[in-house]
Amino acid sequence: MSGVLHKQSYFYAKLRVSSRAWQQRWFVLGEQLYYMKSPSAMNNRRCIPLWQVTKVEASVDDPRRFSVVLPRRTHVMRAADEAEAAQWVDALNARLAILRPILCEFFGEDYALNVADDEPRLLEWPAEAGVLRKVWWAVSLPLAVLFTFTVPNIRKERWERWYVVTLVNVTLWLAGMSYIMLYAATSFAKLLCIPSDVMGLTITAAGSSLPTLFASIAAAKQGFANMAVSSAFGSNTFTILLAFGLPCLLETAVRGHFATPYRVESGAIVATVVVLLLALVLFVASAAAARMHVGRWLGAAYLLLYVVLLSGVVALKTLNIV
Numbered sequence: 001m002s003g004v005l006h007k008q009s010y011f012y013a014k015l016r017v018s019s020r021a022w023q024q025r026w027f028v029l030g031e032q033l034y035y036m037k038s039p040s041a042m043n044n045r046r047c048i049p050l051w052q053v054t055k056v057e058a059s060v061d062d063p064r065r066f067s068v069v070l071p072r073r074t075h076v077m078r079a080a081d082e083a084e085a086a087q088w089v090d091a092l093n094a095r096l097a098i099l100r101p102i103l104c105e106f107f108g109e110d111y112a113l114n115v116a117d118d119e120p121r122l123l124e125w126p127a128e129a130g131v132l133r134k135v136w137w138a139v140s141l142p143l144a145v146l147f148t149f150t151v152p153n154i155r156k157e158r159w160e161r162w163y164v165v166t167l168v169n170v171t172l173w174l175a176g177m178s179y180i181m182l183y184a185a186t187s188f189a190k191l192l193c194i195p196s197d198v199m200g201l202t203i204t205a206a207g208s209s210l211p212t213l214f215a216s217i218a219a220a221k222q223g224f225a226n227m228a229v230s231s232a233f234g235s236n237t238f239t240i241l242l243a244f245g246l247p248c249l250l251e252t253a254v255r256g257h258f259a260t261p262y263r264v265e266s267g268a269i270v271a272t273v274v275v276l277l278l279a280l281v282l283f284v285a286s287a288a289a290a291r292m293h294v295g296r297w298l299g300a301a302y303l304l305l306y307v308v309l310l311s312g313v314v315a316l317k318t319l320n321i322v
Contacts, residue, residue: 001029001091002039003084008076022078029091033068048075050099056092058085068092123148147173174211198314201272209235236276275309 006022025035028045033053036045052070059065063082066089068075079085123144126133151169152162159166182204189199212235216228282305290298 001088003027003088004080005035005088006078007035008078027077027088029088029095033092050092050095053092053096056089056096058089201275201310201313272313275313279305279309 003026005025005027007025009021009023025037026039026041028034028036032050033048034045035048036042048068048070053068054071055069057067057069059067059076062078064080064085065076065078066085068077077085077088079088123141126137129137151173152159152166154160154163154166185199185204188194188203212231216231219227219231283302286298286301
C-alpha cells in the first residue's frame with residue numbers, strides 16, 4: 001500500500017510553528033513503513049520500524065487522523081478523507097498482526113517492554129560488553145555521574161519542562177570542557193614543540209567543531225538537511241564574528257585602551273583566511289554542480305579536500321613560508 005499522507009512534524013509541533021506542523025510525504029507500506037518527499041526520492045527515504053510499533057489507532061477528534069504509537073514517539077498522520085485513513089489503519093494493523101507472533105516467538109511476550117527500555121544508562125555496568133567498552137566506561141564514569149546529576153533528562157516526563165535548564169547546563173559544560181581542551185592542547189603543543197598555529201588548525205579546531213558535527217548529524221537524521229548545512233556555516237560565522245571579536249573587545253575594555261589595536265601574535269592568519277575562503281568557494285561550487293544533492297561521494301570529496309588544505313597549511317608553516 002502506498003499513497004500521500006500529511007505527517008505531523010515532531011520538531012515544529014514542539015516549537016508550535018503551525019505553518020510547518022504538517023508535512024506532505026509519500027508513504028509506502030512494505031517490510032517497514034517508509035516515507036519520503038516524493039515517489040522518486042526512494043534513496044532519501046526514512047523509516048518507521050514496524051517491529052517497534054505498539055499500536056495503530058484512529059483519532060477520535062478528527063476521523064482523517066491516525067496515530068502510529070512507538071515506545072518513545074507517536075507519529076500522527078492525516079489522510080485526505082476518513083475512508084483513506086481507515087484503509088491505512090486496517091493495513092497497518094494487518095501487518096502488525098503478522099509480525100507480532102514472530103516477535104513474541106523470538107523475543108518473548110514482553111518484547112514491546114524491552115523495546116521501550118532502550119534508553120542508554122550511563123551509570124550501568126556494561127556486563128556483556130568487551131574489554132575496551134568496560135575500560136571506557138570506567139574512564140568516563142566521573143563525567144557520566146556529573147552529567148547525570150546536573151543535566152535533566154527531558155526525555156522523561158517529569159523533566160519535560162526543564163529544557164531551559166538542560167540547555168543552559170549543557171552550554172556551560174561545553175564551555176568548561178572547551179577551555180580544558182584548549183589548555184591541554186596548548187600544553188601538549190609546548191611539550192612537543194609544535195607551533196600553536198598548527199595545533200589550532202588541527203586538534204583544537206577539530207575538538208571545538210565536534211558539537212557542531214553531532215548537531216548536524218542529528219538534524220540530518222531527522223530530515224532537516226537545511227538545518228544541518230546552516231549549522232555548519234552558522235558555527236563558522238559565530239566563531240569568526242563573536243568568539244573572535246568578543247575576547248578582543250573585552251581585552252581592550254579591561255585594559256582601557258580602545259584606541260590601541262589588539263595585536264594577535266600569529267603569522268598564519270593570512271593562510272588560515274585563505275583556506276577558509278577556498279573551502280567556502282569549493283563547497284558552494286561543488287554543491288551547485290551536484291544540484292544541491294550532497295551524497296556520499298561528495299562527502300568523501302569534502303573530507304579529502306579538508307586533508308589537502310590542512311596538509312598544505314601545515315607544510316607552509318613547517319617550512320616557515322607563513
